[in-house]
Amino acid sequence: METAAMAAAAGSAVGVAAKAMPKAGAAARRDCQLASRVSIVRDAGLVSKAGVRTRVSVGARSVRVAAVNSSSAAVATPSVTESEKAVSKPTVLVAEKLGAAGIELLEKVAIVDCSYNLSNEDLCAKISQCDALIVRSGTKVTKEVFEASKGRLKVVGRAGVGIDNVDLQAATEVGCLVVNAPTANTVAAAEHGISLLTAMARNVAQASASMKAGKWQRNKWVGVSLVEKTLAVMGFGKVGSEVARRAKGLGMHVIAHDPYASAERAKALGVELVSFDEALTRADFISLHMPLTPTTDKIFNDESFGKCKKGVRIINVARGGVIDEPALVRALDAGIVAQAALDVFTVEPPKEGDALVNHENVIVTPHLGASTMEAQEGVAVEIAEAVAGALAGELSATAVNAPMVPAEVITELAPYVTLAERLGRLAVQLVSGGAGVKQVKVVYRSARADDDLDTRLLRAMITKGLIEPVSSAFINLVNADYVAKQRGLKISEERQPTDGAIEVPLETITVTIANVESKFASAISEQNGAITLEGKVKDGVPYLSRVGSFSVDVSLEDSIILCRQVDQPGMIGKVGSILGQENVNISFMSVGRKSPRQHAVMAIGVDEEPSKATLQKLGEIPAVEEFVFLKL
Numbered sequence: 001m002e003t004a005a006m007a008a009a010a011g012s013a014v015g016v017a018a019k020a021m022p023k024a025g026a027a028a029r030r031d032c033q034l035a036s037r038v039s040i041v042r043d044a045g046l047v048s049k050a051g052v053r054t055r056v057s058v059g060a061r062s063v064r065v066a067a068v069n070s071s072s073a074a075v076a077t078p079s080v081t082e083s084e085k086a087v088s089k090p091t092v093l094v095a096e097k098l099g100a101a102g103i104e105l106l107e108k109v110a111i112v113d114c115s116y117n118l119s120n121e122d123l124c125a126k127i128s129q130c131d132a133l134i135v136r137s138g139t140k141v142t143k144e145v146f147e148a149s150k151g152r153l154k155v156v157g158r159a160g161v162g163i164d165n166v167d168l169q170a171a172t173e174v175g176c177l178v179v180n181a182p183t184a185n186t187v188a189a190a191e192h193g194i195s196l197l198t199a200m201a202r203n204v205a206q207a208s209a210s211m212k213a214g215k216w217q218r219n220k221w222v223g224v225s226l227v228e229k230t231l232a233v234m235g236f237g238k239v240g241s242e243v244a245r246r247a248k249g250l251g252m253h254v255i256a257h258d259p260y261a262s263a264e265r266a267k268a269l270g271v272e273l274v275s276f277d278e279a280l281t282r283a284d285f286i287s288l289h290m291p292l293t294p295t296t297d298k299i300f301n302d303e304s305f306g307k308c309k310k311g312v313r314i315i316n317v318a319r320g321g322v323i324d325e326p327a328l329v330r331a332l333d334a335g336i337v338a339q340a341a342l343d344v345f346t347v348e349p350p351k352e353g354d355a356l357v358n359h360e361n362v363i364v365t366p367h368l369g370a371s372t373m374e375a376q377e378g379v380a381v382e383i384a385e386a387v388a389g390a391l392a393g394e395l396s397a398t399a400v401n402a403p404m405v406p407a408e409v410i411t412e413l414a415p416y417v418t419l420a421e422r423l424g425r426l427a428v429q430l431v432s433g434g435a436g437v438k439q440v441k442v443v444y445r446s447a448r449a450d451d452d453l454d455t456r457l458l459r460a461m462i463t464k465g466l467i468e469p470v471s472s473a474f475i476n477l478v479n480a481d482y483v484a485k486q487r488g489l490k491i492s493e494e495r496q497p498t499d500g501a502i503e504v505p506l507e508t509i510t511v512t513i514a515n516v517e518s519k520f521a522s523a524i525s526e527q528n529g530a531i532t533l534e535g536k537v538k539d540g541v542p543y544l545s546r547v548g549s550f551s552v553d554v555s556l557e558d559s560i561i562l563c564r565q566v567d568q569p570g571m572i573g574k575v576g577s578i579l580g581q582e583n584v585n586i587s588f589m590s591v592g593r594k595s596p597r598q599h600a601v602m603a604i605g606v607d608e609e610p611s612k613a614t615l616q617k618l619g620e621i622p623a624v625e626e627f628v629f630l631k632l
């Protein structure tokens with residue numbers, strides 16, 4: 001159950017249980033989590049009794065057989081037996097060519113539909129049948145695509161680094177996790193940068209073309225040397241630092257500009273970090289390796305070219321959009337930029353007759369930076385593992401739009417995550433009428449230092465618990481804060497230090513909802529005037545420990561009835577016999593009172609939902625002052 005909540009928090013496969021898992025590498029780790037994965041489907045209607053969980057059909061979500069497109073470039077149509085086996089597998093749409101090793105890995109856990117070159121219209125038509133989508137840089141995953149998925153799409157995998165072709169905001173809004181493959185093509189991109197640098201300096205492309213045209217122009221294609229020249233690496237991240245390392249090997253002086261780079265890492269590579277302007281004024285060669293962001297959009301423009309050394313040479317294997325392309329044409333024509341070597345373009349492919357592509361001092365490649373056999377196999381495996389992991393309920397290490405929560409934190413917090421969701425779920429059911437829930441305060445009592453307790457998962461799950469029972473929203477770690485904000489729900493968190501053992505992450509979690517009325521008045525605390533529920537974890541099981549001002553002790557595994565009564569002998573028997581008459585099994589019962597024979601709150605865990613008539617009979621017991629049934 002814990003993992004069900006966490007999987008949902010991770011934005012992963014709610015309603016998706018992948019049964020056949022591979023046994024090797026990271027996939028084998030997932031195999032060990034089979035039980036957890038099965039529990040993932042609980043939110044989608046899993047029946048759970050006595051610790052035995054069974055997958056039940058939840059409409060179209062649980063039964064999926066490949067809806068394969070006969071026009072697909074690669075289609076694996078399952079045989080009848082395979083289809084049967086595949087019944088509970090998620091569907092992954094691979095929309096751009098992916099290495100075979102990645103496809104094989106995915107096929108072990110999913111129905112894989114490889115449909116390349118889909119138009120936006122075709123992608124939108126297909127996407128509502130898919131749990132995951134894998135793309136490279138050629139597919140625009142727009143808001144329209146997320147809307148067309150109608151909530152089914154849970155993961156977008158970008159088989160590469162740049163995620164500028166994915167609308168992250170739209171993904172986050174619908175709770176779709178976006179993961180990328182940030183490392184496997186680093187060396188390929190760096191090598192391509194160096195290829196372009198050397199090819200440009202020695203006019204390799206032009207000389208080759210001229211010779212193939214029957215010419216022998218030894219004087220025309222005299223190049224420039226690299227040794228002792230200054231190379232400015234703009235963006236000293238993974239690719240940039242690999243380019244720097246290689247350029248040092250060519251005898252170049254390497255400087256770098258990167259507002260976020262570590263000076264120590266630069267020093268270790270013998271690279272001097274400089275300002276943007278200094279990089280421009282000192283460089284003989286400029287190699288671009290920053291992401292395309294609102295800040296870097298057209299950062300190379302008339303003004304910046306104007307600051308460059310006359311005759312500078314530019315290499316771009318990052319993103320076309322970081323260069324104002326008409327400004328580069330002007331700088332080339334003016335001789336400010338002597339040459340440019342470009343792998344990436346603002347619009348890909350560029351329009352026919354594009355002035356930059358056709359400029360005589362420009363060499364071009366069609367976005368080939370990541371295109372080596374080795375990189376593509378690596379990227380395919382990296383993204384397949386990330387997508388399969390996300391579908392299996394793991395929090396991904398390469399998530400782009402969700403906070404990273406280390407695996408050990410997830411394991412340790414598992415029962416608290418369940419507790420958090422259930423407290424939220426119970427608290428919202430206690431609200432009556434009117435204004436709605438706007439202000440929620442969560443108090444964590446813990447002996448841990450602030451930086452030793454990551455509460456993001458807990459907050460997301462409280463949000464899930466608060467919102468899901470009263471709306472059609474699907475909440476997970478990806479979109480919890482966004483959805484809360486959209487709904488005007490303000491969740492504040494407070495840490496209260498205790499003297500307890502630091503081995504225990506949390507002693508209690510308290511959820512309070514202020515400025516609302518309650519359908520169970522005793523849930524309003526005398527202390528703060530707000531609906532107040534406190535919970536704790538005992539032996540790995542979440543418990544409700546306080547309702548309003550009353551202490552209770554009831555495990556949060558089943559639905560509960562809260563009942564305020566005048567404390568007197570025989571109450572437990574009366575309640576028990578009314579529930580027993582309707583065959584409602586009581587799993588747990590506790591009575592909290594402030595003093596004998598005064599008001600008391602009875603919390604009763606029930607395996608079945610009592611009928612209205614039965615609840616009414618409880619209410620008719622003379623000593624019962626109020627009661628409420630809360631569903632978990």
Ligand SMILES: NC(=O)c1ccc[n+]([C@@H]2O[C@H](COP(=O)([O-])OP(=O)(O)OC[C@H]3O[C@@H](n4cnc5c(N)ncnc54)[C@H](O)[C@@H]3O)[C@@H](O)[C@H]2O)c1
Pocket residue numbers: 161162163182185186189234235236237238239240257258259260261289290291292295296317318319343344367368369370371
């Ligand atoms: N042509 C290709 O096929 C190809 C292949 C791989 C990567 N790329 C692109 O190369 C770029 C770098 O990839 P990476 O894997 O090294 O990413 P990375 O995140 O490791 O590095 C990017 C670096 O740019 C820095 N940066 C951010 N804003 C900056 C700014 N305004 N000025 C200077 N630096 C800034 C960041 O601090 C970071 O260090 C990305 O745009 C990626 O999409 C292209």
Ligand SMILES: O=C(O)[C@H](O)COP(=O)(O)O
Pocket residue numbers: 136137138159160161162163185367369370371
């Ligand atoms: O960002 C990247 O990883 C590169 O631009 C590679 O893109 P590609 O996967 O489309 O080759």
